[in-house]
Amino acid sequence: MLIKTASLRRKYGPVIALKGLDLSIETPGVYVILGPNGAGKTTFLKILSGLVKPSSGTATINGMDAWEKHPEVAAKMGTLIEQPEFHPYMTAREILTFHARLKGIADIEPEIRKVSLMTEITGYLDRKSGGFSRGMKQRLALASALLNDPEILLLDEPTFGLDPLGMILIRNVIKKLNTEYGKTVILSTHLINEASELADRILIFSKGELVYDRPADSEQKLSVTLKGDVSLISNLKPTVNGNVVYFDLAGKRTINNILAEILKKGLDIVSIRVMDNLEQIYVKMQGGNQPE
Amino acid sequence: MLFIVSLAGTLLTYLTMRYFLHYSGSTIFNVPSSLLSENALLGYIWTYIGSYIPVFAAVFFGSSAISGEIESKSAYSVFPLPVSRTTLICGKYLASLLVGLLIVLYYYAFFAVNSVLVLHTVDLQPFLLSLGLSALFLSAILSMAFLVSSIFNRATYSYVTVFLVYFLIFSALNYVIQLLYKYFPFYLLDNTSTIISRVFFNFNFSNLTFNLSINPLSADEILLYAAVMLAYSIISLLIAIFIFQEKEVK
Numbered sequence: 332m333l334i335k336t337a338s339l340r341r342k343y344g345p346v347i348a349l350k351g352l353d354l355s356i357e358t359p360g361v362y363v364i365l366g367p368n369g370a371g372k373t374t375f376l377k378i379l380s381g382l383v384k385p386s387s388g389t390a391t392i393n394g395m396d397a398w399e400k401h402p403e404v405a406a407k408m409g410t411l412i413e414q415p416e417f418h419p420y421m422t423a424r425e426i427l428t429f430h431a432r433l434k435g436i437a438d439i440e441p442e443i444r445k446v447s448l449m450t451e452i453t454g455y456l457d458r459k460s461g462g463f464s465r466g467m468k469q470r471l472a473l474a475s476a477l478l479n480d481p482e483i484l485l486l487d488e489p490t491f492g493l494d495p496l497g498m499i500l501i502r503n504v505i506k507k508l509n510t511e512y513g514k515t516v517i518l519s520t521h522l523i524n525e526a527s528e529l530a531d532r533i534l535i536f537s538k539g540e541l542v543y544d545r546p547a548d549s550e551q552k553l554s555v556t557l558k559g560d561v562s563l564i565s566n567l568k569p570t571v572n573g574n575v576v577y578f579d580l581a582g583k584r585t586i587n588n589i590l591a592e593i594l595k596k597g598l599d600i601v602s603i604r605v606m607d608n609l610e611q612i613y614v615k616m617q618g619g620n621q622p623e
Numbered sequence: 624m625l626f627i628v629s630l631a632g633t634l635l636t637y638l639t640m641r642y643f644l645h646y647s648g649s650t651i652f653n654v655p656s657s658l659l660s661e662n663a664l665l666g667y668i669w670t671y672i673g674s675y676i677p678v679f680a681a682v683f684f685g686s687s688a689i690s691g692e693i694e695s696k697s698a699y700s701v702f703p704l705p706v707s708r709t710t711l712i713c714g715k716y717l718a719s720l721l722v723g724l725l726i727v728l729y730y731y732a733f734f735a736v737n738s739v740l741v742l743h744t745v746d747l748q749p750f751l752l753s754l755g756l757s758a759l760f761l762s763a764i765l766s767m768a769f770l771v772s773s774i775f776n777r778a779t780y781s782y783v784t785v786f787l788v789y790f791l792i793f794s795a796l797n798y799v800i801q802l803l804y805k806y807f808p809f810y811l812l813d814n815t816s817t818i819i820s821r822v823f824f825n826f827n828f829s830n831l832t833f834n835l836s837i838n839p840l841s842a843d844e845i846l847l848y849a850a851v852m853l854a855y856s857i858i859s860l861l862i863a864i865f866i867f868q869e870k871e872v873k
Contacts, residue, residue, distance in 0.1 A: 382702055383873060384869075384871055402706060408703070416695050417697055417700060433701075433704040
């Protein structure tokens, strides 16, 4: 068990930021938390990173309480919470060295080289962080989070303030961390396309509650434009709209299976498209109508 | 901070050279000048001014130690690191204390040079005693600044609170207690700090009931005042540690 929360609640005065959250994360992967401002995403990540104490309930990481056993828990964790600032008179290298020392890393220089290459800040290592743009600070924060090869990464809106190239870089780093190094990444974002691109599992928060928790591919649909009699494939139970048919991709149903079945029935395929249904689900989960 | 100390040192050096060398008055603080040693007088003036340096050093380095980290958001990158809060605050305290001590030493070096230039000697025993008590006072006021800093989330509030407590609340309490109870509350930190200069010349501006004496302080009195400063250091720091351990970064 990597992360488990039970009846996790957090109040800020009269405002309830988390309303009894029950969640368990047992296998490595990329877990994306979606939700609007005030949904409780950042509070959840702050509790896990030992910045905020739960009002009631528990949050454990590898069986240890996130607040009570903070130093032990944090030893295997890297965090990027809110938009962190750094001591402006220190260079990026000095900041990383300072953080590496606090993380108990013995051989600091190679570790700094590794994380700065991953986040592409090598050319900025000897510049003072006071002159960094928002995007550079995000990269530096990610580099710091990656120090000491953490098992779990908590990233709060890691692409916030980045230019498109910076976003692509950070997303590629996150994908690589999961696919090549088997890390667990829990990240929050406002961006639905980012969630679709990165997530193995999607968690949607609304008003302090977890309202949606499914594998990322469970809501994908396959849209196929056909030439011929679409009733021939009625056994596949598609949603039909003229010559366009839609198939849910949940469960064991794969694109290959569906296309093979269509071709077997002698129908011509004009075009295919994989559609992500996440946007509609997100709007529905927030209890609102999709904006025009 | 170093600039302020340099400025104070330079100004005092000028005044010492300009006036102290040629002083020929018959009384000082109503004491016949013939009864006062020049060493004691020079030491008193320098250390009286110097006793404010730990206050400014503590406010400068201690007040923003915790609250400044939260206000500037650097807490988001430092506090989640795998280090206990006790280690963090103690590390910051020791670093601030070390820098503060260097500044106090720098000022006392100015004083020593002036003493040698003007009087061709340094009265070593009160000089070292005053230096040691300054260090102790620095640790006490620094602990207090850390305590205040651990309460607030904004550095400005901490700066203002430490100044208010030291210069306003302690002073007000001092005079109210003296006027009402005819008793000198030596345990208020601003009163305790008078010991830094009184090791040279036992005169206390803050004590309304004070009978002026040109005799040096007794060892017992010095130990008592030192113990009070030590108590401030330990108790304030322990409370600061306790508060910081429970502190959230919302």
